[in-house]
Amino acid sequence: MKFRALMLCSSVAFIALSPAAHAQLSTPETKIVATVDAEYERSVALLERLVNQNSGTMNFAGVKTVGDMMRAELEPLGFKVEWVDMAKAGRAGHLIATKPGKNGAKKLLLISHLDTVFEADSPFQKFVRNGDEAVGPGAGDDKGGMVVIVSALRAMKAAGTLKDAAIEIHMTGDEEDSGDPIQVTRAPLIAAGKAADVALDFEGLSIENGKDMGVISRRSSNSWKLEVSGVTGHSSLIFDSTYGDGAAFELARILHRFRTELPEPNLTFNVGLMAAGQETSLDADSVRISAKGKTNIIPGIALARGDFRTLSEEQSARVREKMLAIVATSAPKTSAKITFDQGGYPAMAPTDGNKALLARLNIVNRDLGLAEQVPLDPLKRGAGDISFVANDVDGLVGLGAFSTGDHAPGETVDLASIKRQAKRAAILMTRLTHGK
Numbered sequence: 296m297k298f299r300a301l302m303l304c305s306s307v308a309f310i311a312l313s314p315a316a317h318a319q320l321s322t323p324e325t326k327i328v329a330t331v332d333a334e335y336e337r338s339v340a341l342l343e344r345l346v347n348q349n350s351g352t353m354n355f356a357g358v359k360t361v362g363d364m365m366r367a368e369l370e371p372l373g374f375k376v377e378w379v380d381m382a383k384a385g386r387a388g389h390l391i392a393t394k395p396g397k398n399g400a401k402k403l404l405l406i407s408h409l410d411t412v413f414e415a416d417s418p419f420q421k422f423v424r425n426g427d428e429a430v431g432p433g434a435g436d437d438k439g440g441m442v443v444i445v446s447a448l449r450a451m452k453a454a455g456t457l458k459d460a461a462i463e464i465h466m467t468g469d470e471e472d473s474g475d476p477i478q479v480t481r482a483p484l485i486a487a488g489k490a491a492d493v494a495l496d497f498e499g500l501s502i503e504n505g506k507d508m509g510v511i512s513r514r515s516s517n518s519w520k521l522e523v524s525g526v527t528g529h530s531s532l533i534f535d536s537t538y539g540d541g542a543a544f545e546l547a548r549i550l551h552r553f554r555t556e557l558p559e560p561n562l563t564f565n566v567g568l569m570a571a572g573q574e575t576s577l578d579a580d581s582v583r584i585s586a587k588g589k590t591n592i593i594p595g596i597a598l599a600r601g602d603f604r605t606l607s608e609e610q611s612a613r614v615r616e617k618m619l620a621i622v623a624t625s626a627p628k629t630s631a632k633i634t635f636d637q638g639g640y641p642a643m644a645p646t647d648g649n650k651a652l653l654a655r656l657n658i659v660n661r662d663l664g665l666a667e668q669v670p671l672d673p674l675k676r677g678a679g680d681i682s683f684v685a686n687d688v689d690g691l692v693g694l695g696a697f698s699t700g701d702h703a704p705g706e707t708v709d710l711a712s713i714k715r716q717a718k719r720a721a722i723l724m725t726r727l728t729h730g731k
Contacts, residue, residue: 319662320662320663320722323454323455323456323725324454324662324722324725326450326453326454326455327450327451327453327454327456327718327721327722327725328450328663328718330449330450330453330454331446331447331450331714331717331718331721332714334446334449334450335713335714338442338445338446338713338714338717339424339429339710339713341368341442341445342422342429342434342438342439342442342708342710342713343422343424343429343431344364345361345364345433345438345441345442346421346422346429346431346432346433346434346438347420347421347422347431348360348361348364349411349413349414349415349417349420349432350409350410350411350433351410351411351412351413351414351415351417352386352387352410352411352412352414352468352469352471352472353414353472354387354414354415355386355387356387357415358387358388358409358410358468358469359378359387359388359468361409361438362378362387362388362389362390362409362466362468365390365392365409365441365445365466366378366390366392368445369392369445369448369464372394372448372449372452372457373394373452373457373458374392374393374394374462374464375392375393375394376390376391376392377390377391377392378390378391379391379483381468381469381474381479381480383479384469384474384475384476384477384479384480385474385475386468386469386473386474386480387409387410387468387469388468389409389465389466389467389468389480389483389484390409390464390465390466390468391463391464391465391466391483391487392462392463392464392466393462393463393464394457394460394461394462394463395461396458396459396460396461396462396728397459397461397728400459400460400461400728401461401492401493401727401728401730402461402462402463402490402491402492402493403460403461403462403463403491403492403493403494403495403724403727403728404462404463404464404465404487404488404491404493404494404495404684404688405444405462405463405464405465405494405495405497406464406465406466406467406484406494406495406496406497406680406681406684407437407440407441407444407464407465407466407467407496407497407498407695408437408440408466408467408468408469408470408471408498408680409437409441409466409467409468410433410467410468410469410470410471410472411432411433411436411437411438411471412432412433412436412471412472412702413432413433417432417704418704419431419432419704419705419706420432422434424710427709427710427711428707428708428709428710429707429708429710430705430706430707430708431706431708432704432706433706434696434698434706434707434708435499435695435696435697435698435699435701435706435707435708436498436499436695436698436701436702436706437470437497437498437499437695439499439695439696439698439708439712439713440497440498440499440694440695440696441466441497442696442713443497443694443695443696443713443716443717443720444464444497444720446713446714446717446721447716447717447718447720447721447724448462448721450717450718450721451721451724451725454721454725456721456724456725456728456729459728459729460724460725460728461728462724463487463490463491465483465484465487465680467480467481467484467680470679470680473638475638476637476638477637477638477639478637481680481683484680484683484684485683485684485687487684488683488684488685488687488688489684489687489688491684491687491688492688492689492727493652493688493689493690493727494681494684494685494688494689494690494691495690495691495694495720495723495724496510496679496680496681496690496691496692496693496694496695497694497695497720498679498692498693498694498695499693499695499696499697499698499701500693500694500695500696500697500712500716501671501675501676501693501697502697503671503675506666506668506669507665507666507668507697507715508668508669508670508671508693509653509656509657509668509669509670509671509691509693510670510671510676510691510692510693511645511646511649511650511652511653511670511690511691511692512606512642512643512644512645512649512670512673512676512692513642513643513673513676513677513678513679513681513682513685513692514561514563514604514605514606514642514643514673514674514676514677514678515604515605515606515608515611515639515640515641515642515678515682516602516604516639516640516677516678517602517603517604517605517611517614517615517635517636517639517640518600518601518602518635518636518638518639519600519601519602519603519618519633519634519635519636520577520581520598520599520600520633520634520636521546521549521550521598521599521600521601521622521631521632521633522596522597522598522631522632522633522634523542523545523546523549523571523596523597523598523629523630523631524542524595524596524597524629524630524631525538525539525540525541525542525545525593525594525595525596525597525628525629525630526538526539526541526593526595526628526629527541527573527592527593527594527595528592528593529591529592529593530590530591530592530593531591532593533593536627537628538593538628539626539627539628539629540626540627540628540629541593541594541595541629542571542593542594542595542596542597542629543571543594543597544626545597545625545626545629545631546569546571546597546598546599546631548626549621549622549631550566550569550599552621553618553621556617556621557603557614557617557618559610561605561606561610561673561674562603562604562605562606562610562614563603563604563674564601564602564603564604564614565601565602565603566599566600566601567600567601567602568582568584568598568599568600568601569584569597569598569599569600570584570585570586570597570598571586571588571594571596571597571598572586572587572588572592572594572596572597573587573588573589573592573594573595573596574586574587574588574596575587575594575596575597575598576598577598577600581600584598584600603618604677604678605642606642606644606645606673607642607644608641608642608686610642611641611642615635618633619633640678640679640682640683641682641683641685641686642682642685643679643681643682643685643690643692644685645670645673646685646689648689649689649690649691650670651689652689652690652691653668653670653691655723655726655727656668656691656719656723659719659722659723659726660719662722663715663718663719663722665715665719671693676692676693679692694716694719694720695716696708696709696710696712696713696716697709697712697716
């Protein structure tokens with residue numbers, strides 16, 4: 296990985312985080328804090344405008360409009376902004392903003408997304424504020440994250456630390472429902488990861504038991520389809536040597552073996568959709584299933600769709616092999632086939648480099664008077680775009696605003712979290728840029 300020089304030996308990290316080594320904020324960093332606080336209402340107003348513009352993944356015009364709104368924020372800060380059309384992957388596109396820094400500056404990759412899960416026909420459309428909280432579609436995921444980016448960059452500019460920073464920002468337009476093939480729609484991000492030294496993901500902050508958590512890993516997301524066939528006939532003949540077990544029982548047997556034989560640390564797997572009958576089929580998007588049959592007919596076909604999530608690509612490969620081996624052994628007069636989608640999200644493993652980067656963030660926390668962020672259990676964080684660059688660059692997740700109820704009507708963002716997240720991000724980027 297590019298930024299392994301970031302890694303700190305344990306003794307240095309201990310000294311840096313000890314109370315005796317307490318450091319004060321520099322004059323520019325003090326200016327950063329003051330600017331974020333002073334522009335709080337401006338940040339909230341930007342969030343309101345973004346939320347009130349629908350940008351469900353399939354609302355291509357809406358996603359592009361939100362991209363234009365972000366262009367208007369980033370160009371005045373010195374970024375060159377381009378729109379990368381993704382019609383070839385069946386999606387709107389991505390906003391990419393770049394700013395060269397001084398020679399030798401660490402190259403920082405900032406990641407967020409323009410789209411939400413709430414499409415144009417959703418009844419949940421408006422931003423409603425109640426003090427330091429607000430309800431709205433995508434208010435936290437991930438429009439709050441985009442506002443944190445803007446707030447942090449504006450503070451850096453006011454403090455004079457932005458001019459030297461080398462930053463590339465990727466705001467994808469299909470994080471919630473990625474285009475196909477995913478290798479095409481994530482190609483620009485993957486290329487940026489190979490050139491970067493640090494990746495910072497501005498999806499939502501994780502809080503557990505009232506404490507802000509650090510996120511140094513995310514699990515993968517892999518989808519699978521299981522197809523089982525059997526001999527159909529009158530139900531009175533099931534288990535007969537001619538008709539065998541039927542497709543439904545065989546599907547159930549295989550799924551039971553998954554449940555009992557696959558479990559291992561950091562793995563979860565799920566059956567999200569299933570059916571069996573005389574006739575069974577999936578729709579073109581593989582999100583709806585239909586079946587036809589009678590109680591007195593042995594089902595000749597059974598289908599199931601599901602996913603599994605792992606903490607490393609090695610674990611993903613191992614789980615696939617186990618599933619293939621289970622499916623290869625069939626009950627009498629049945630056969631089965633399992634296939635794995637090519638459009639999954641890879642894992643972001645908890646590498647030493649990611650741990651070292653969190654250590655640096657915790658020095659920032661100390662100097663801001665904030666509590667240390669300990670690593671979040673990866674079982675509690677889903678897949679995300681940063682995983683596509685995780686094999687090439689060290690990274691952190693969760694630098695966006697804190698929110699609850701994501702992906703459902705009533706999604707609520709903690710507006711005050713924008714301030715502390717922007718301060719953390721701006722000072723971390725400043726220190727990475729200036730080698731502190």
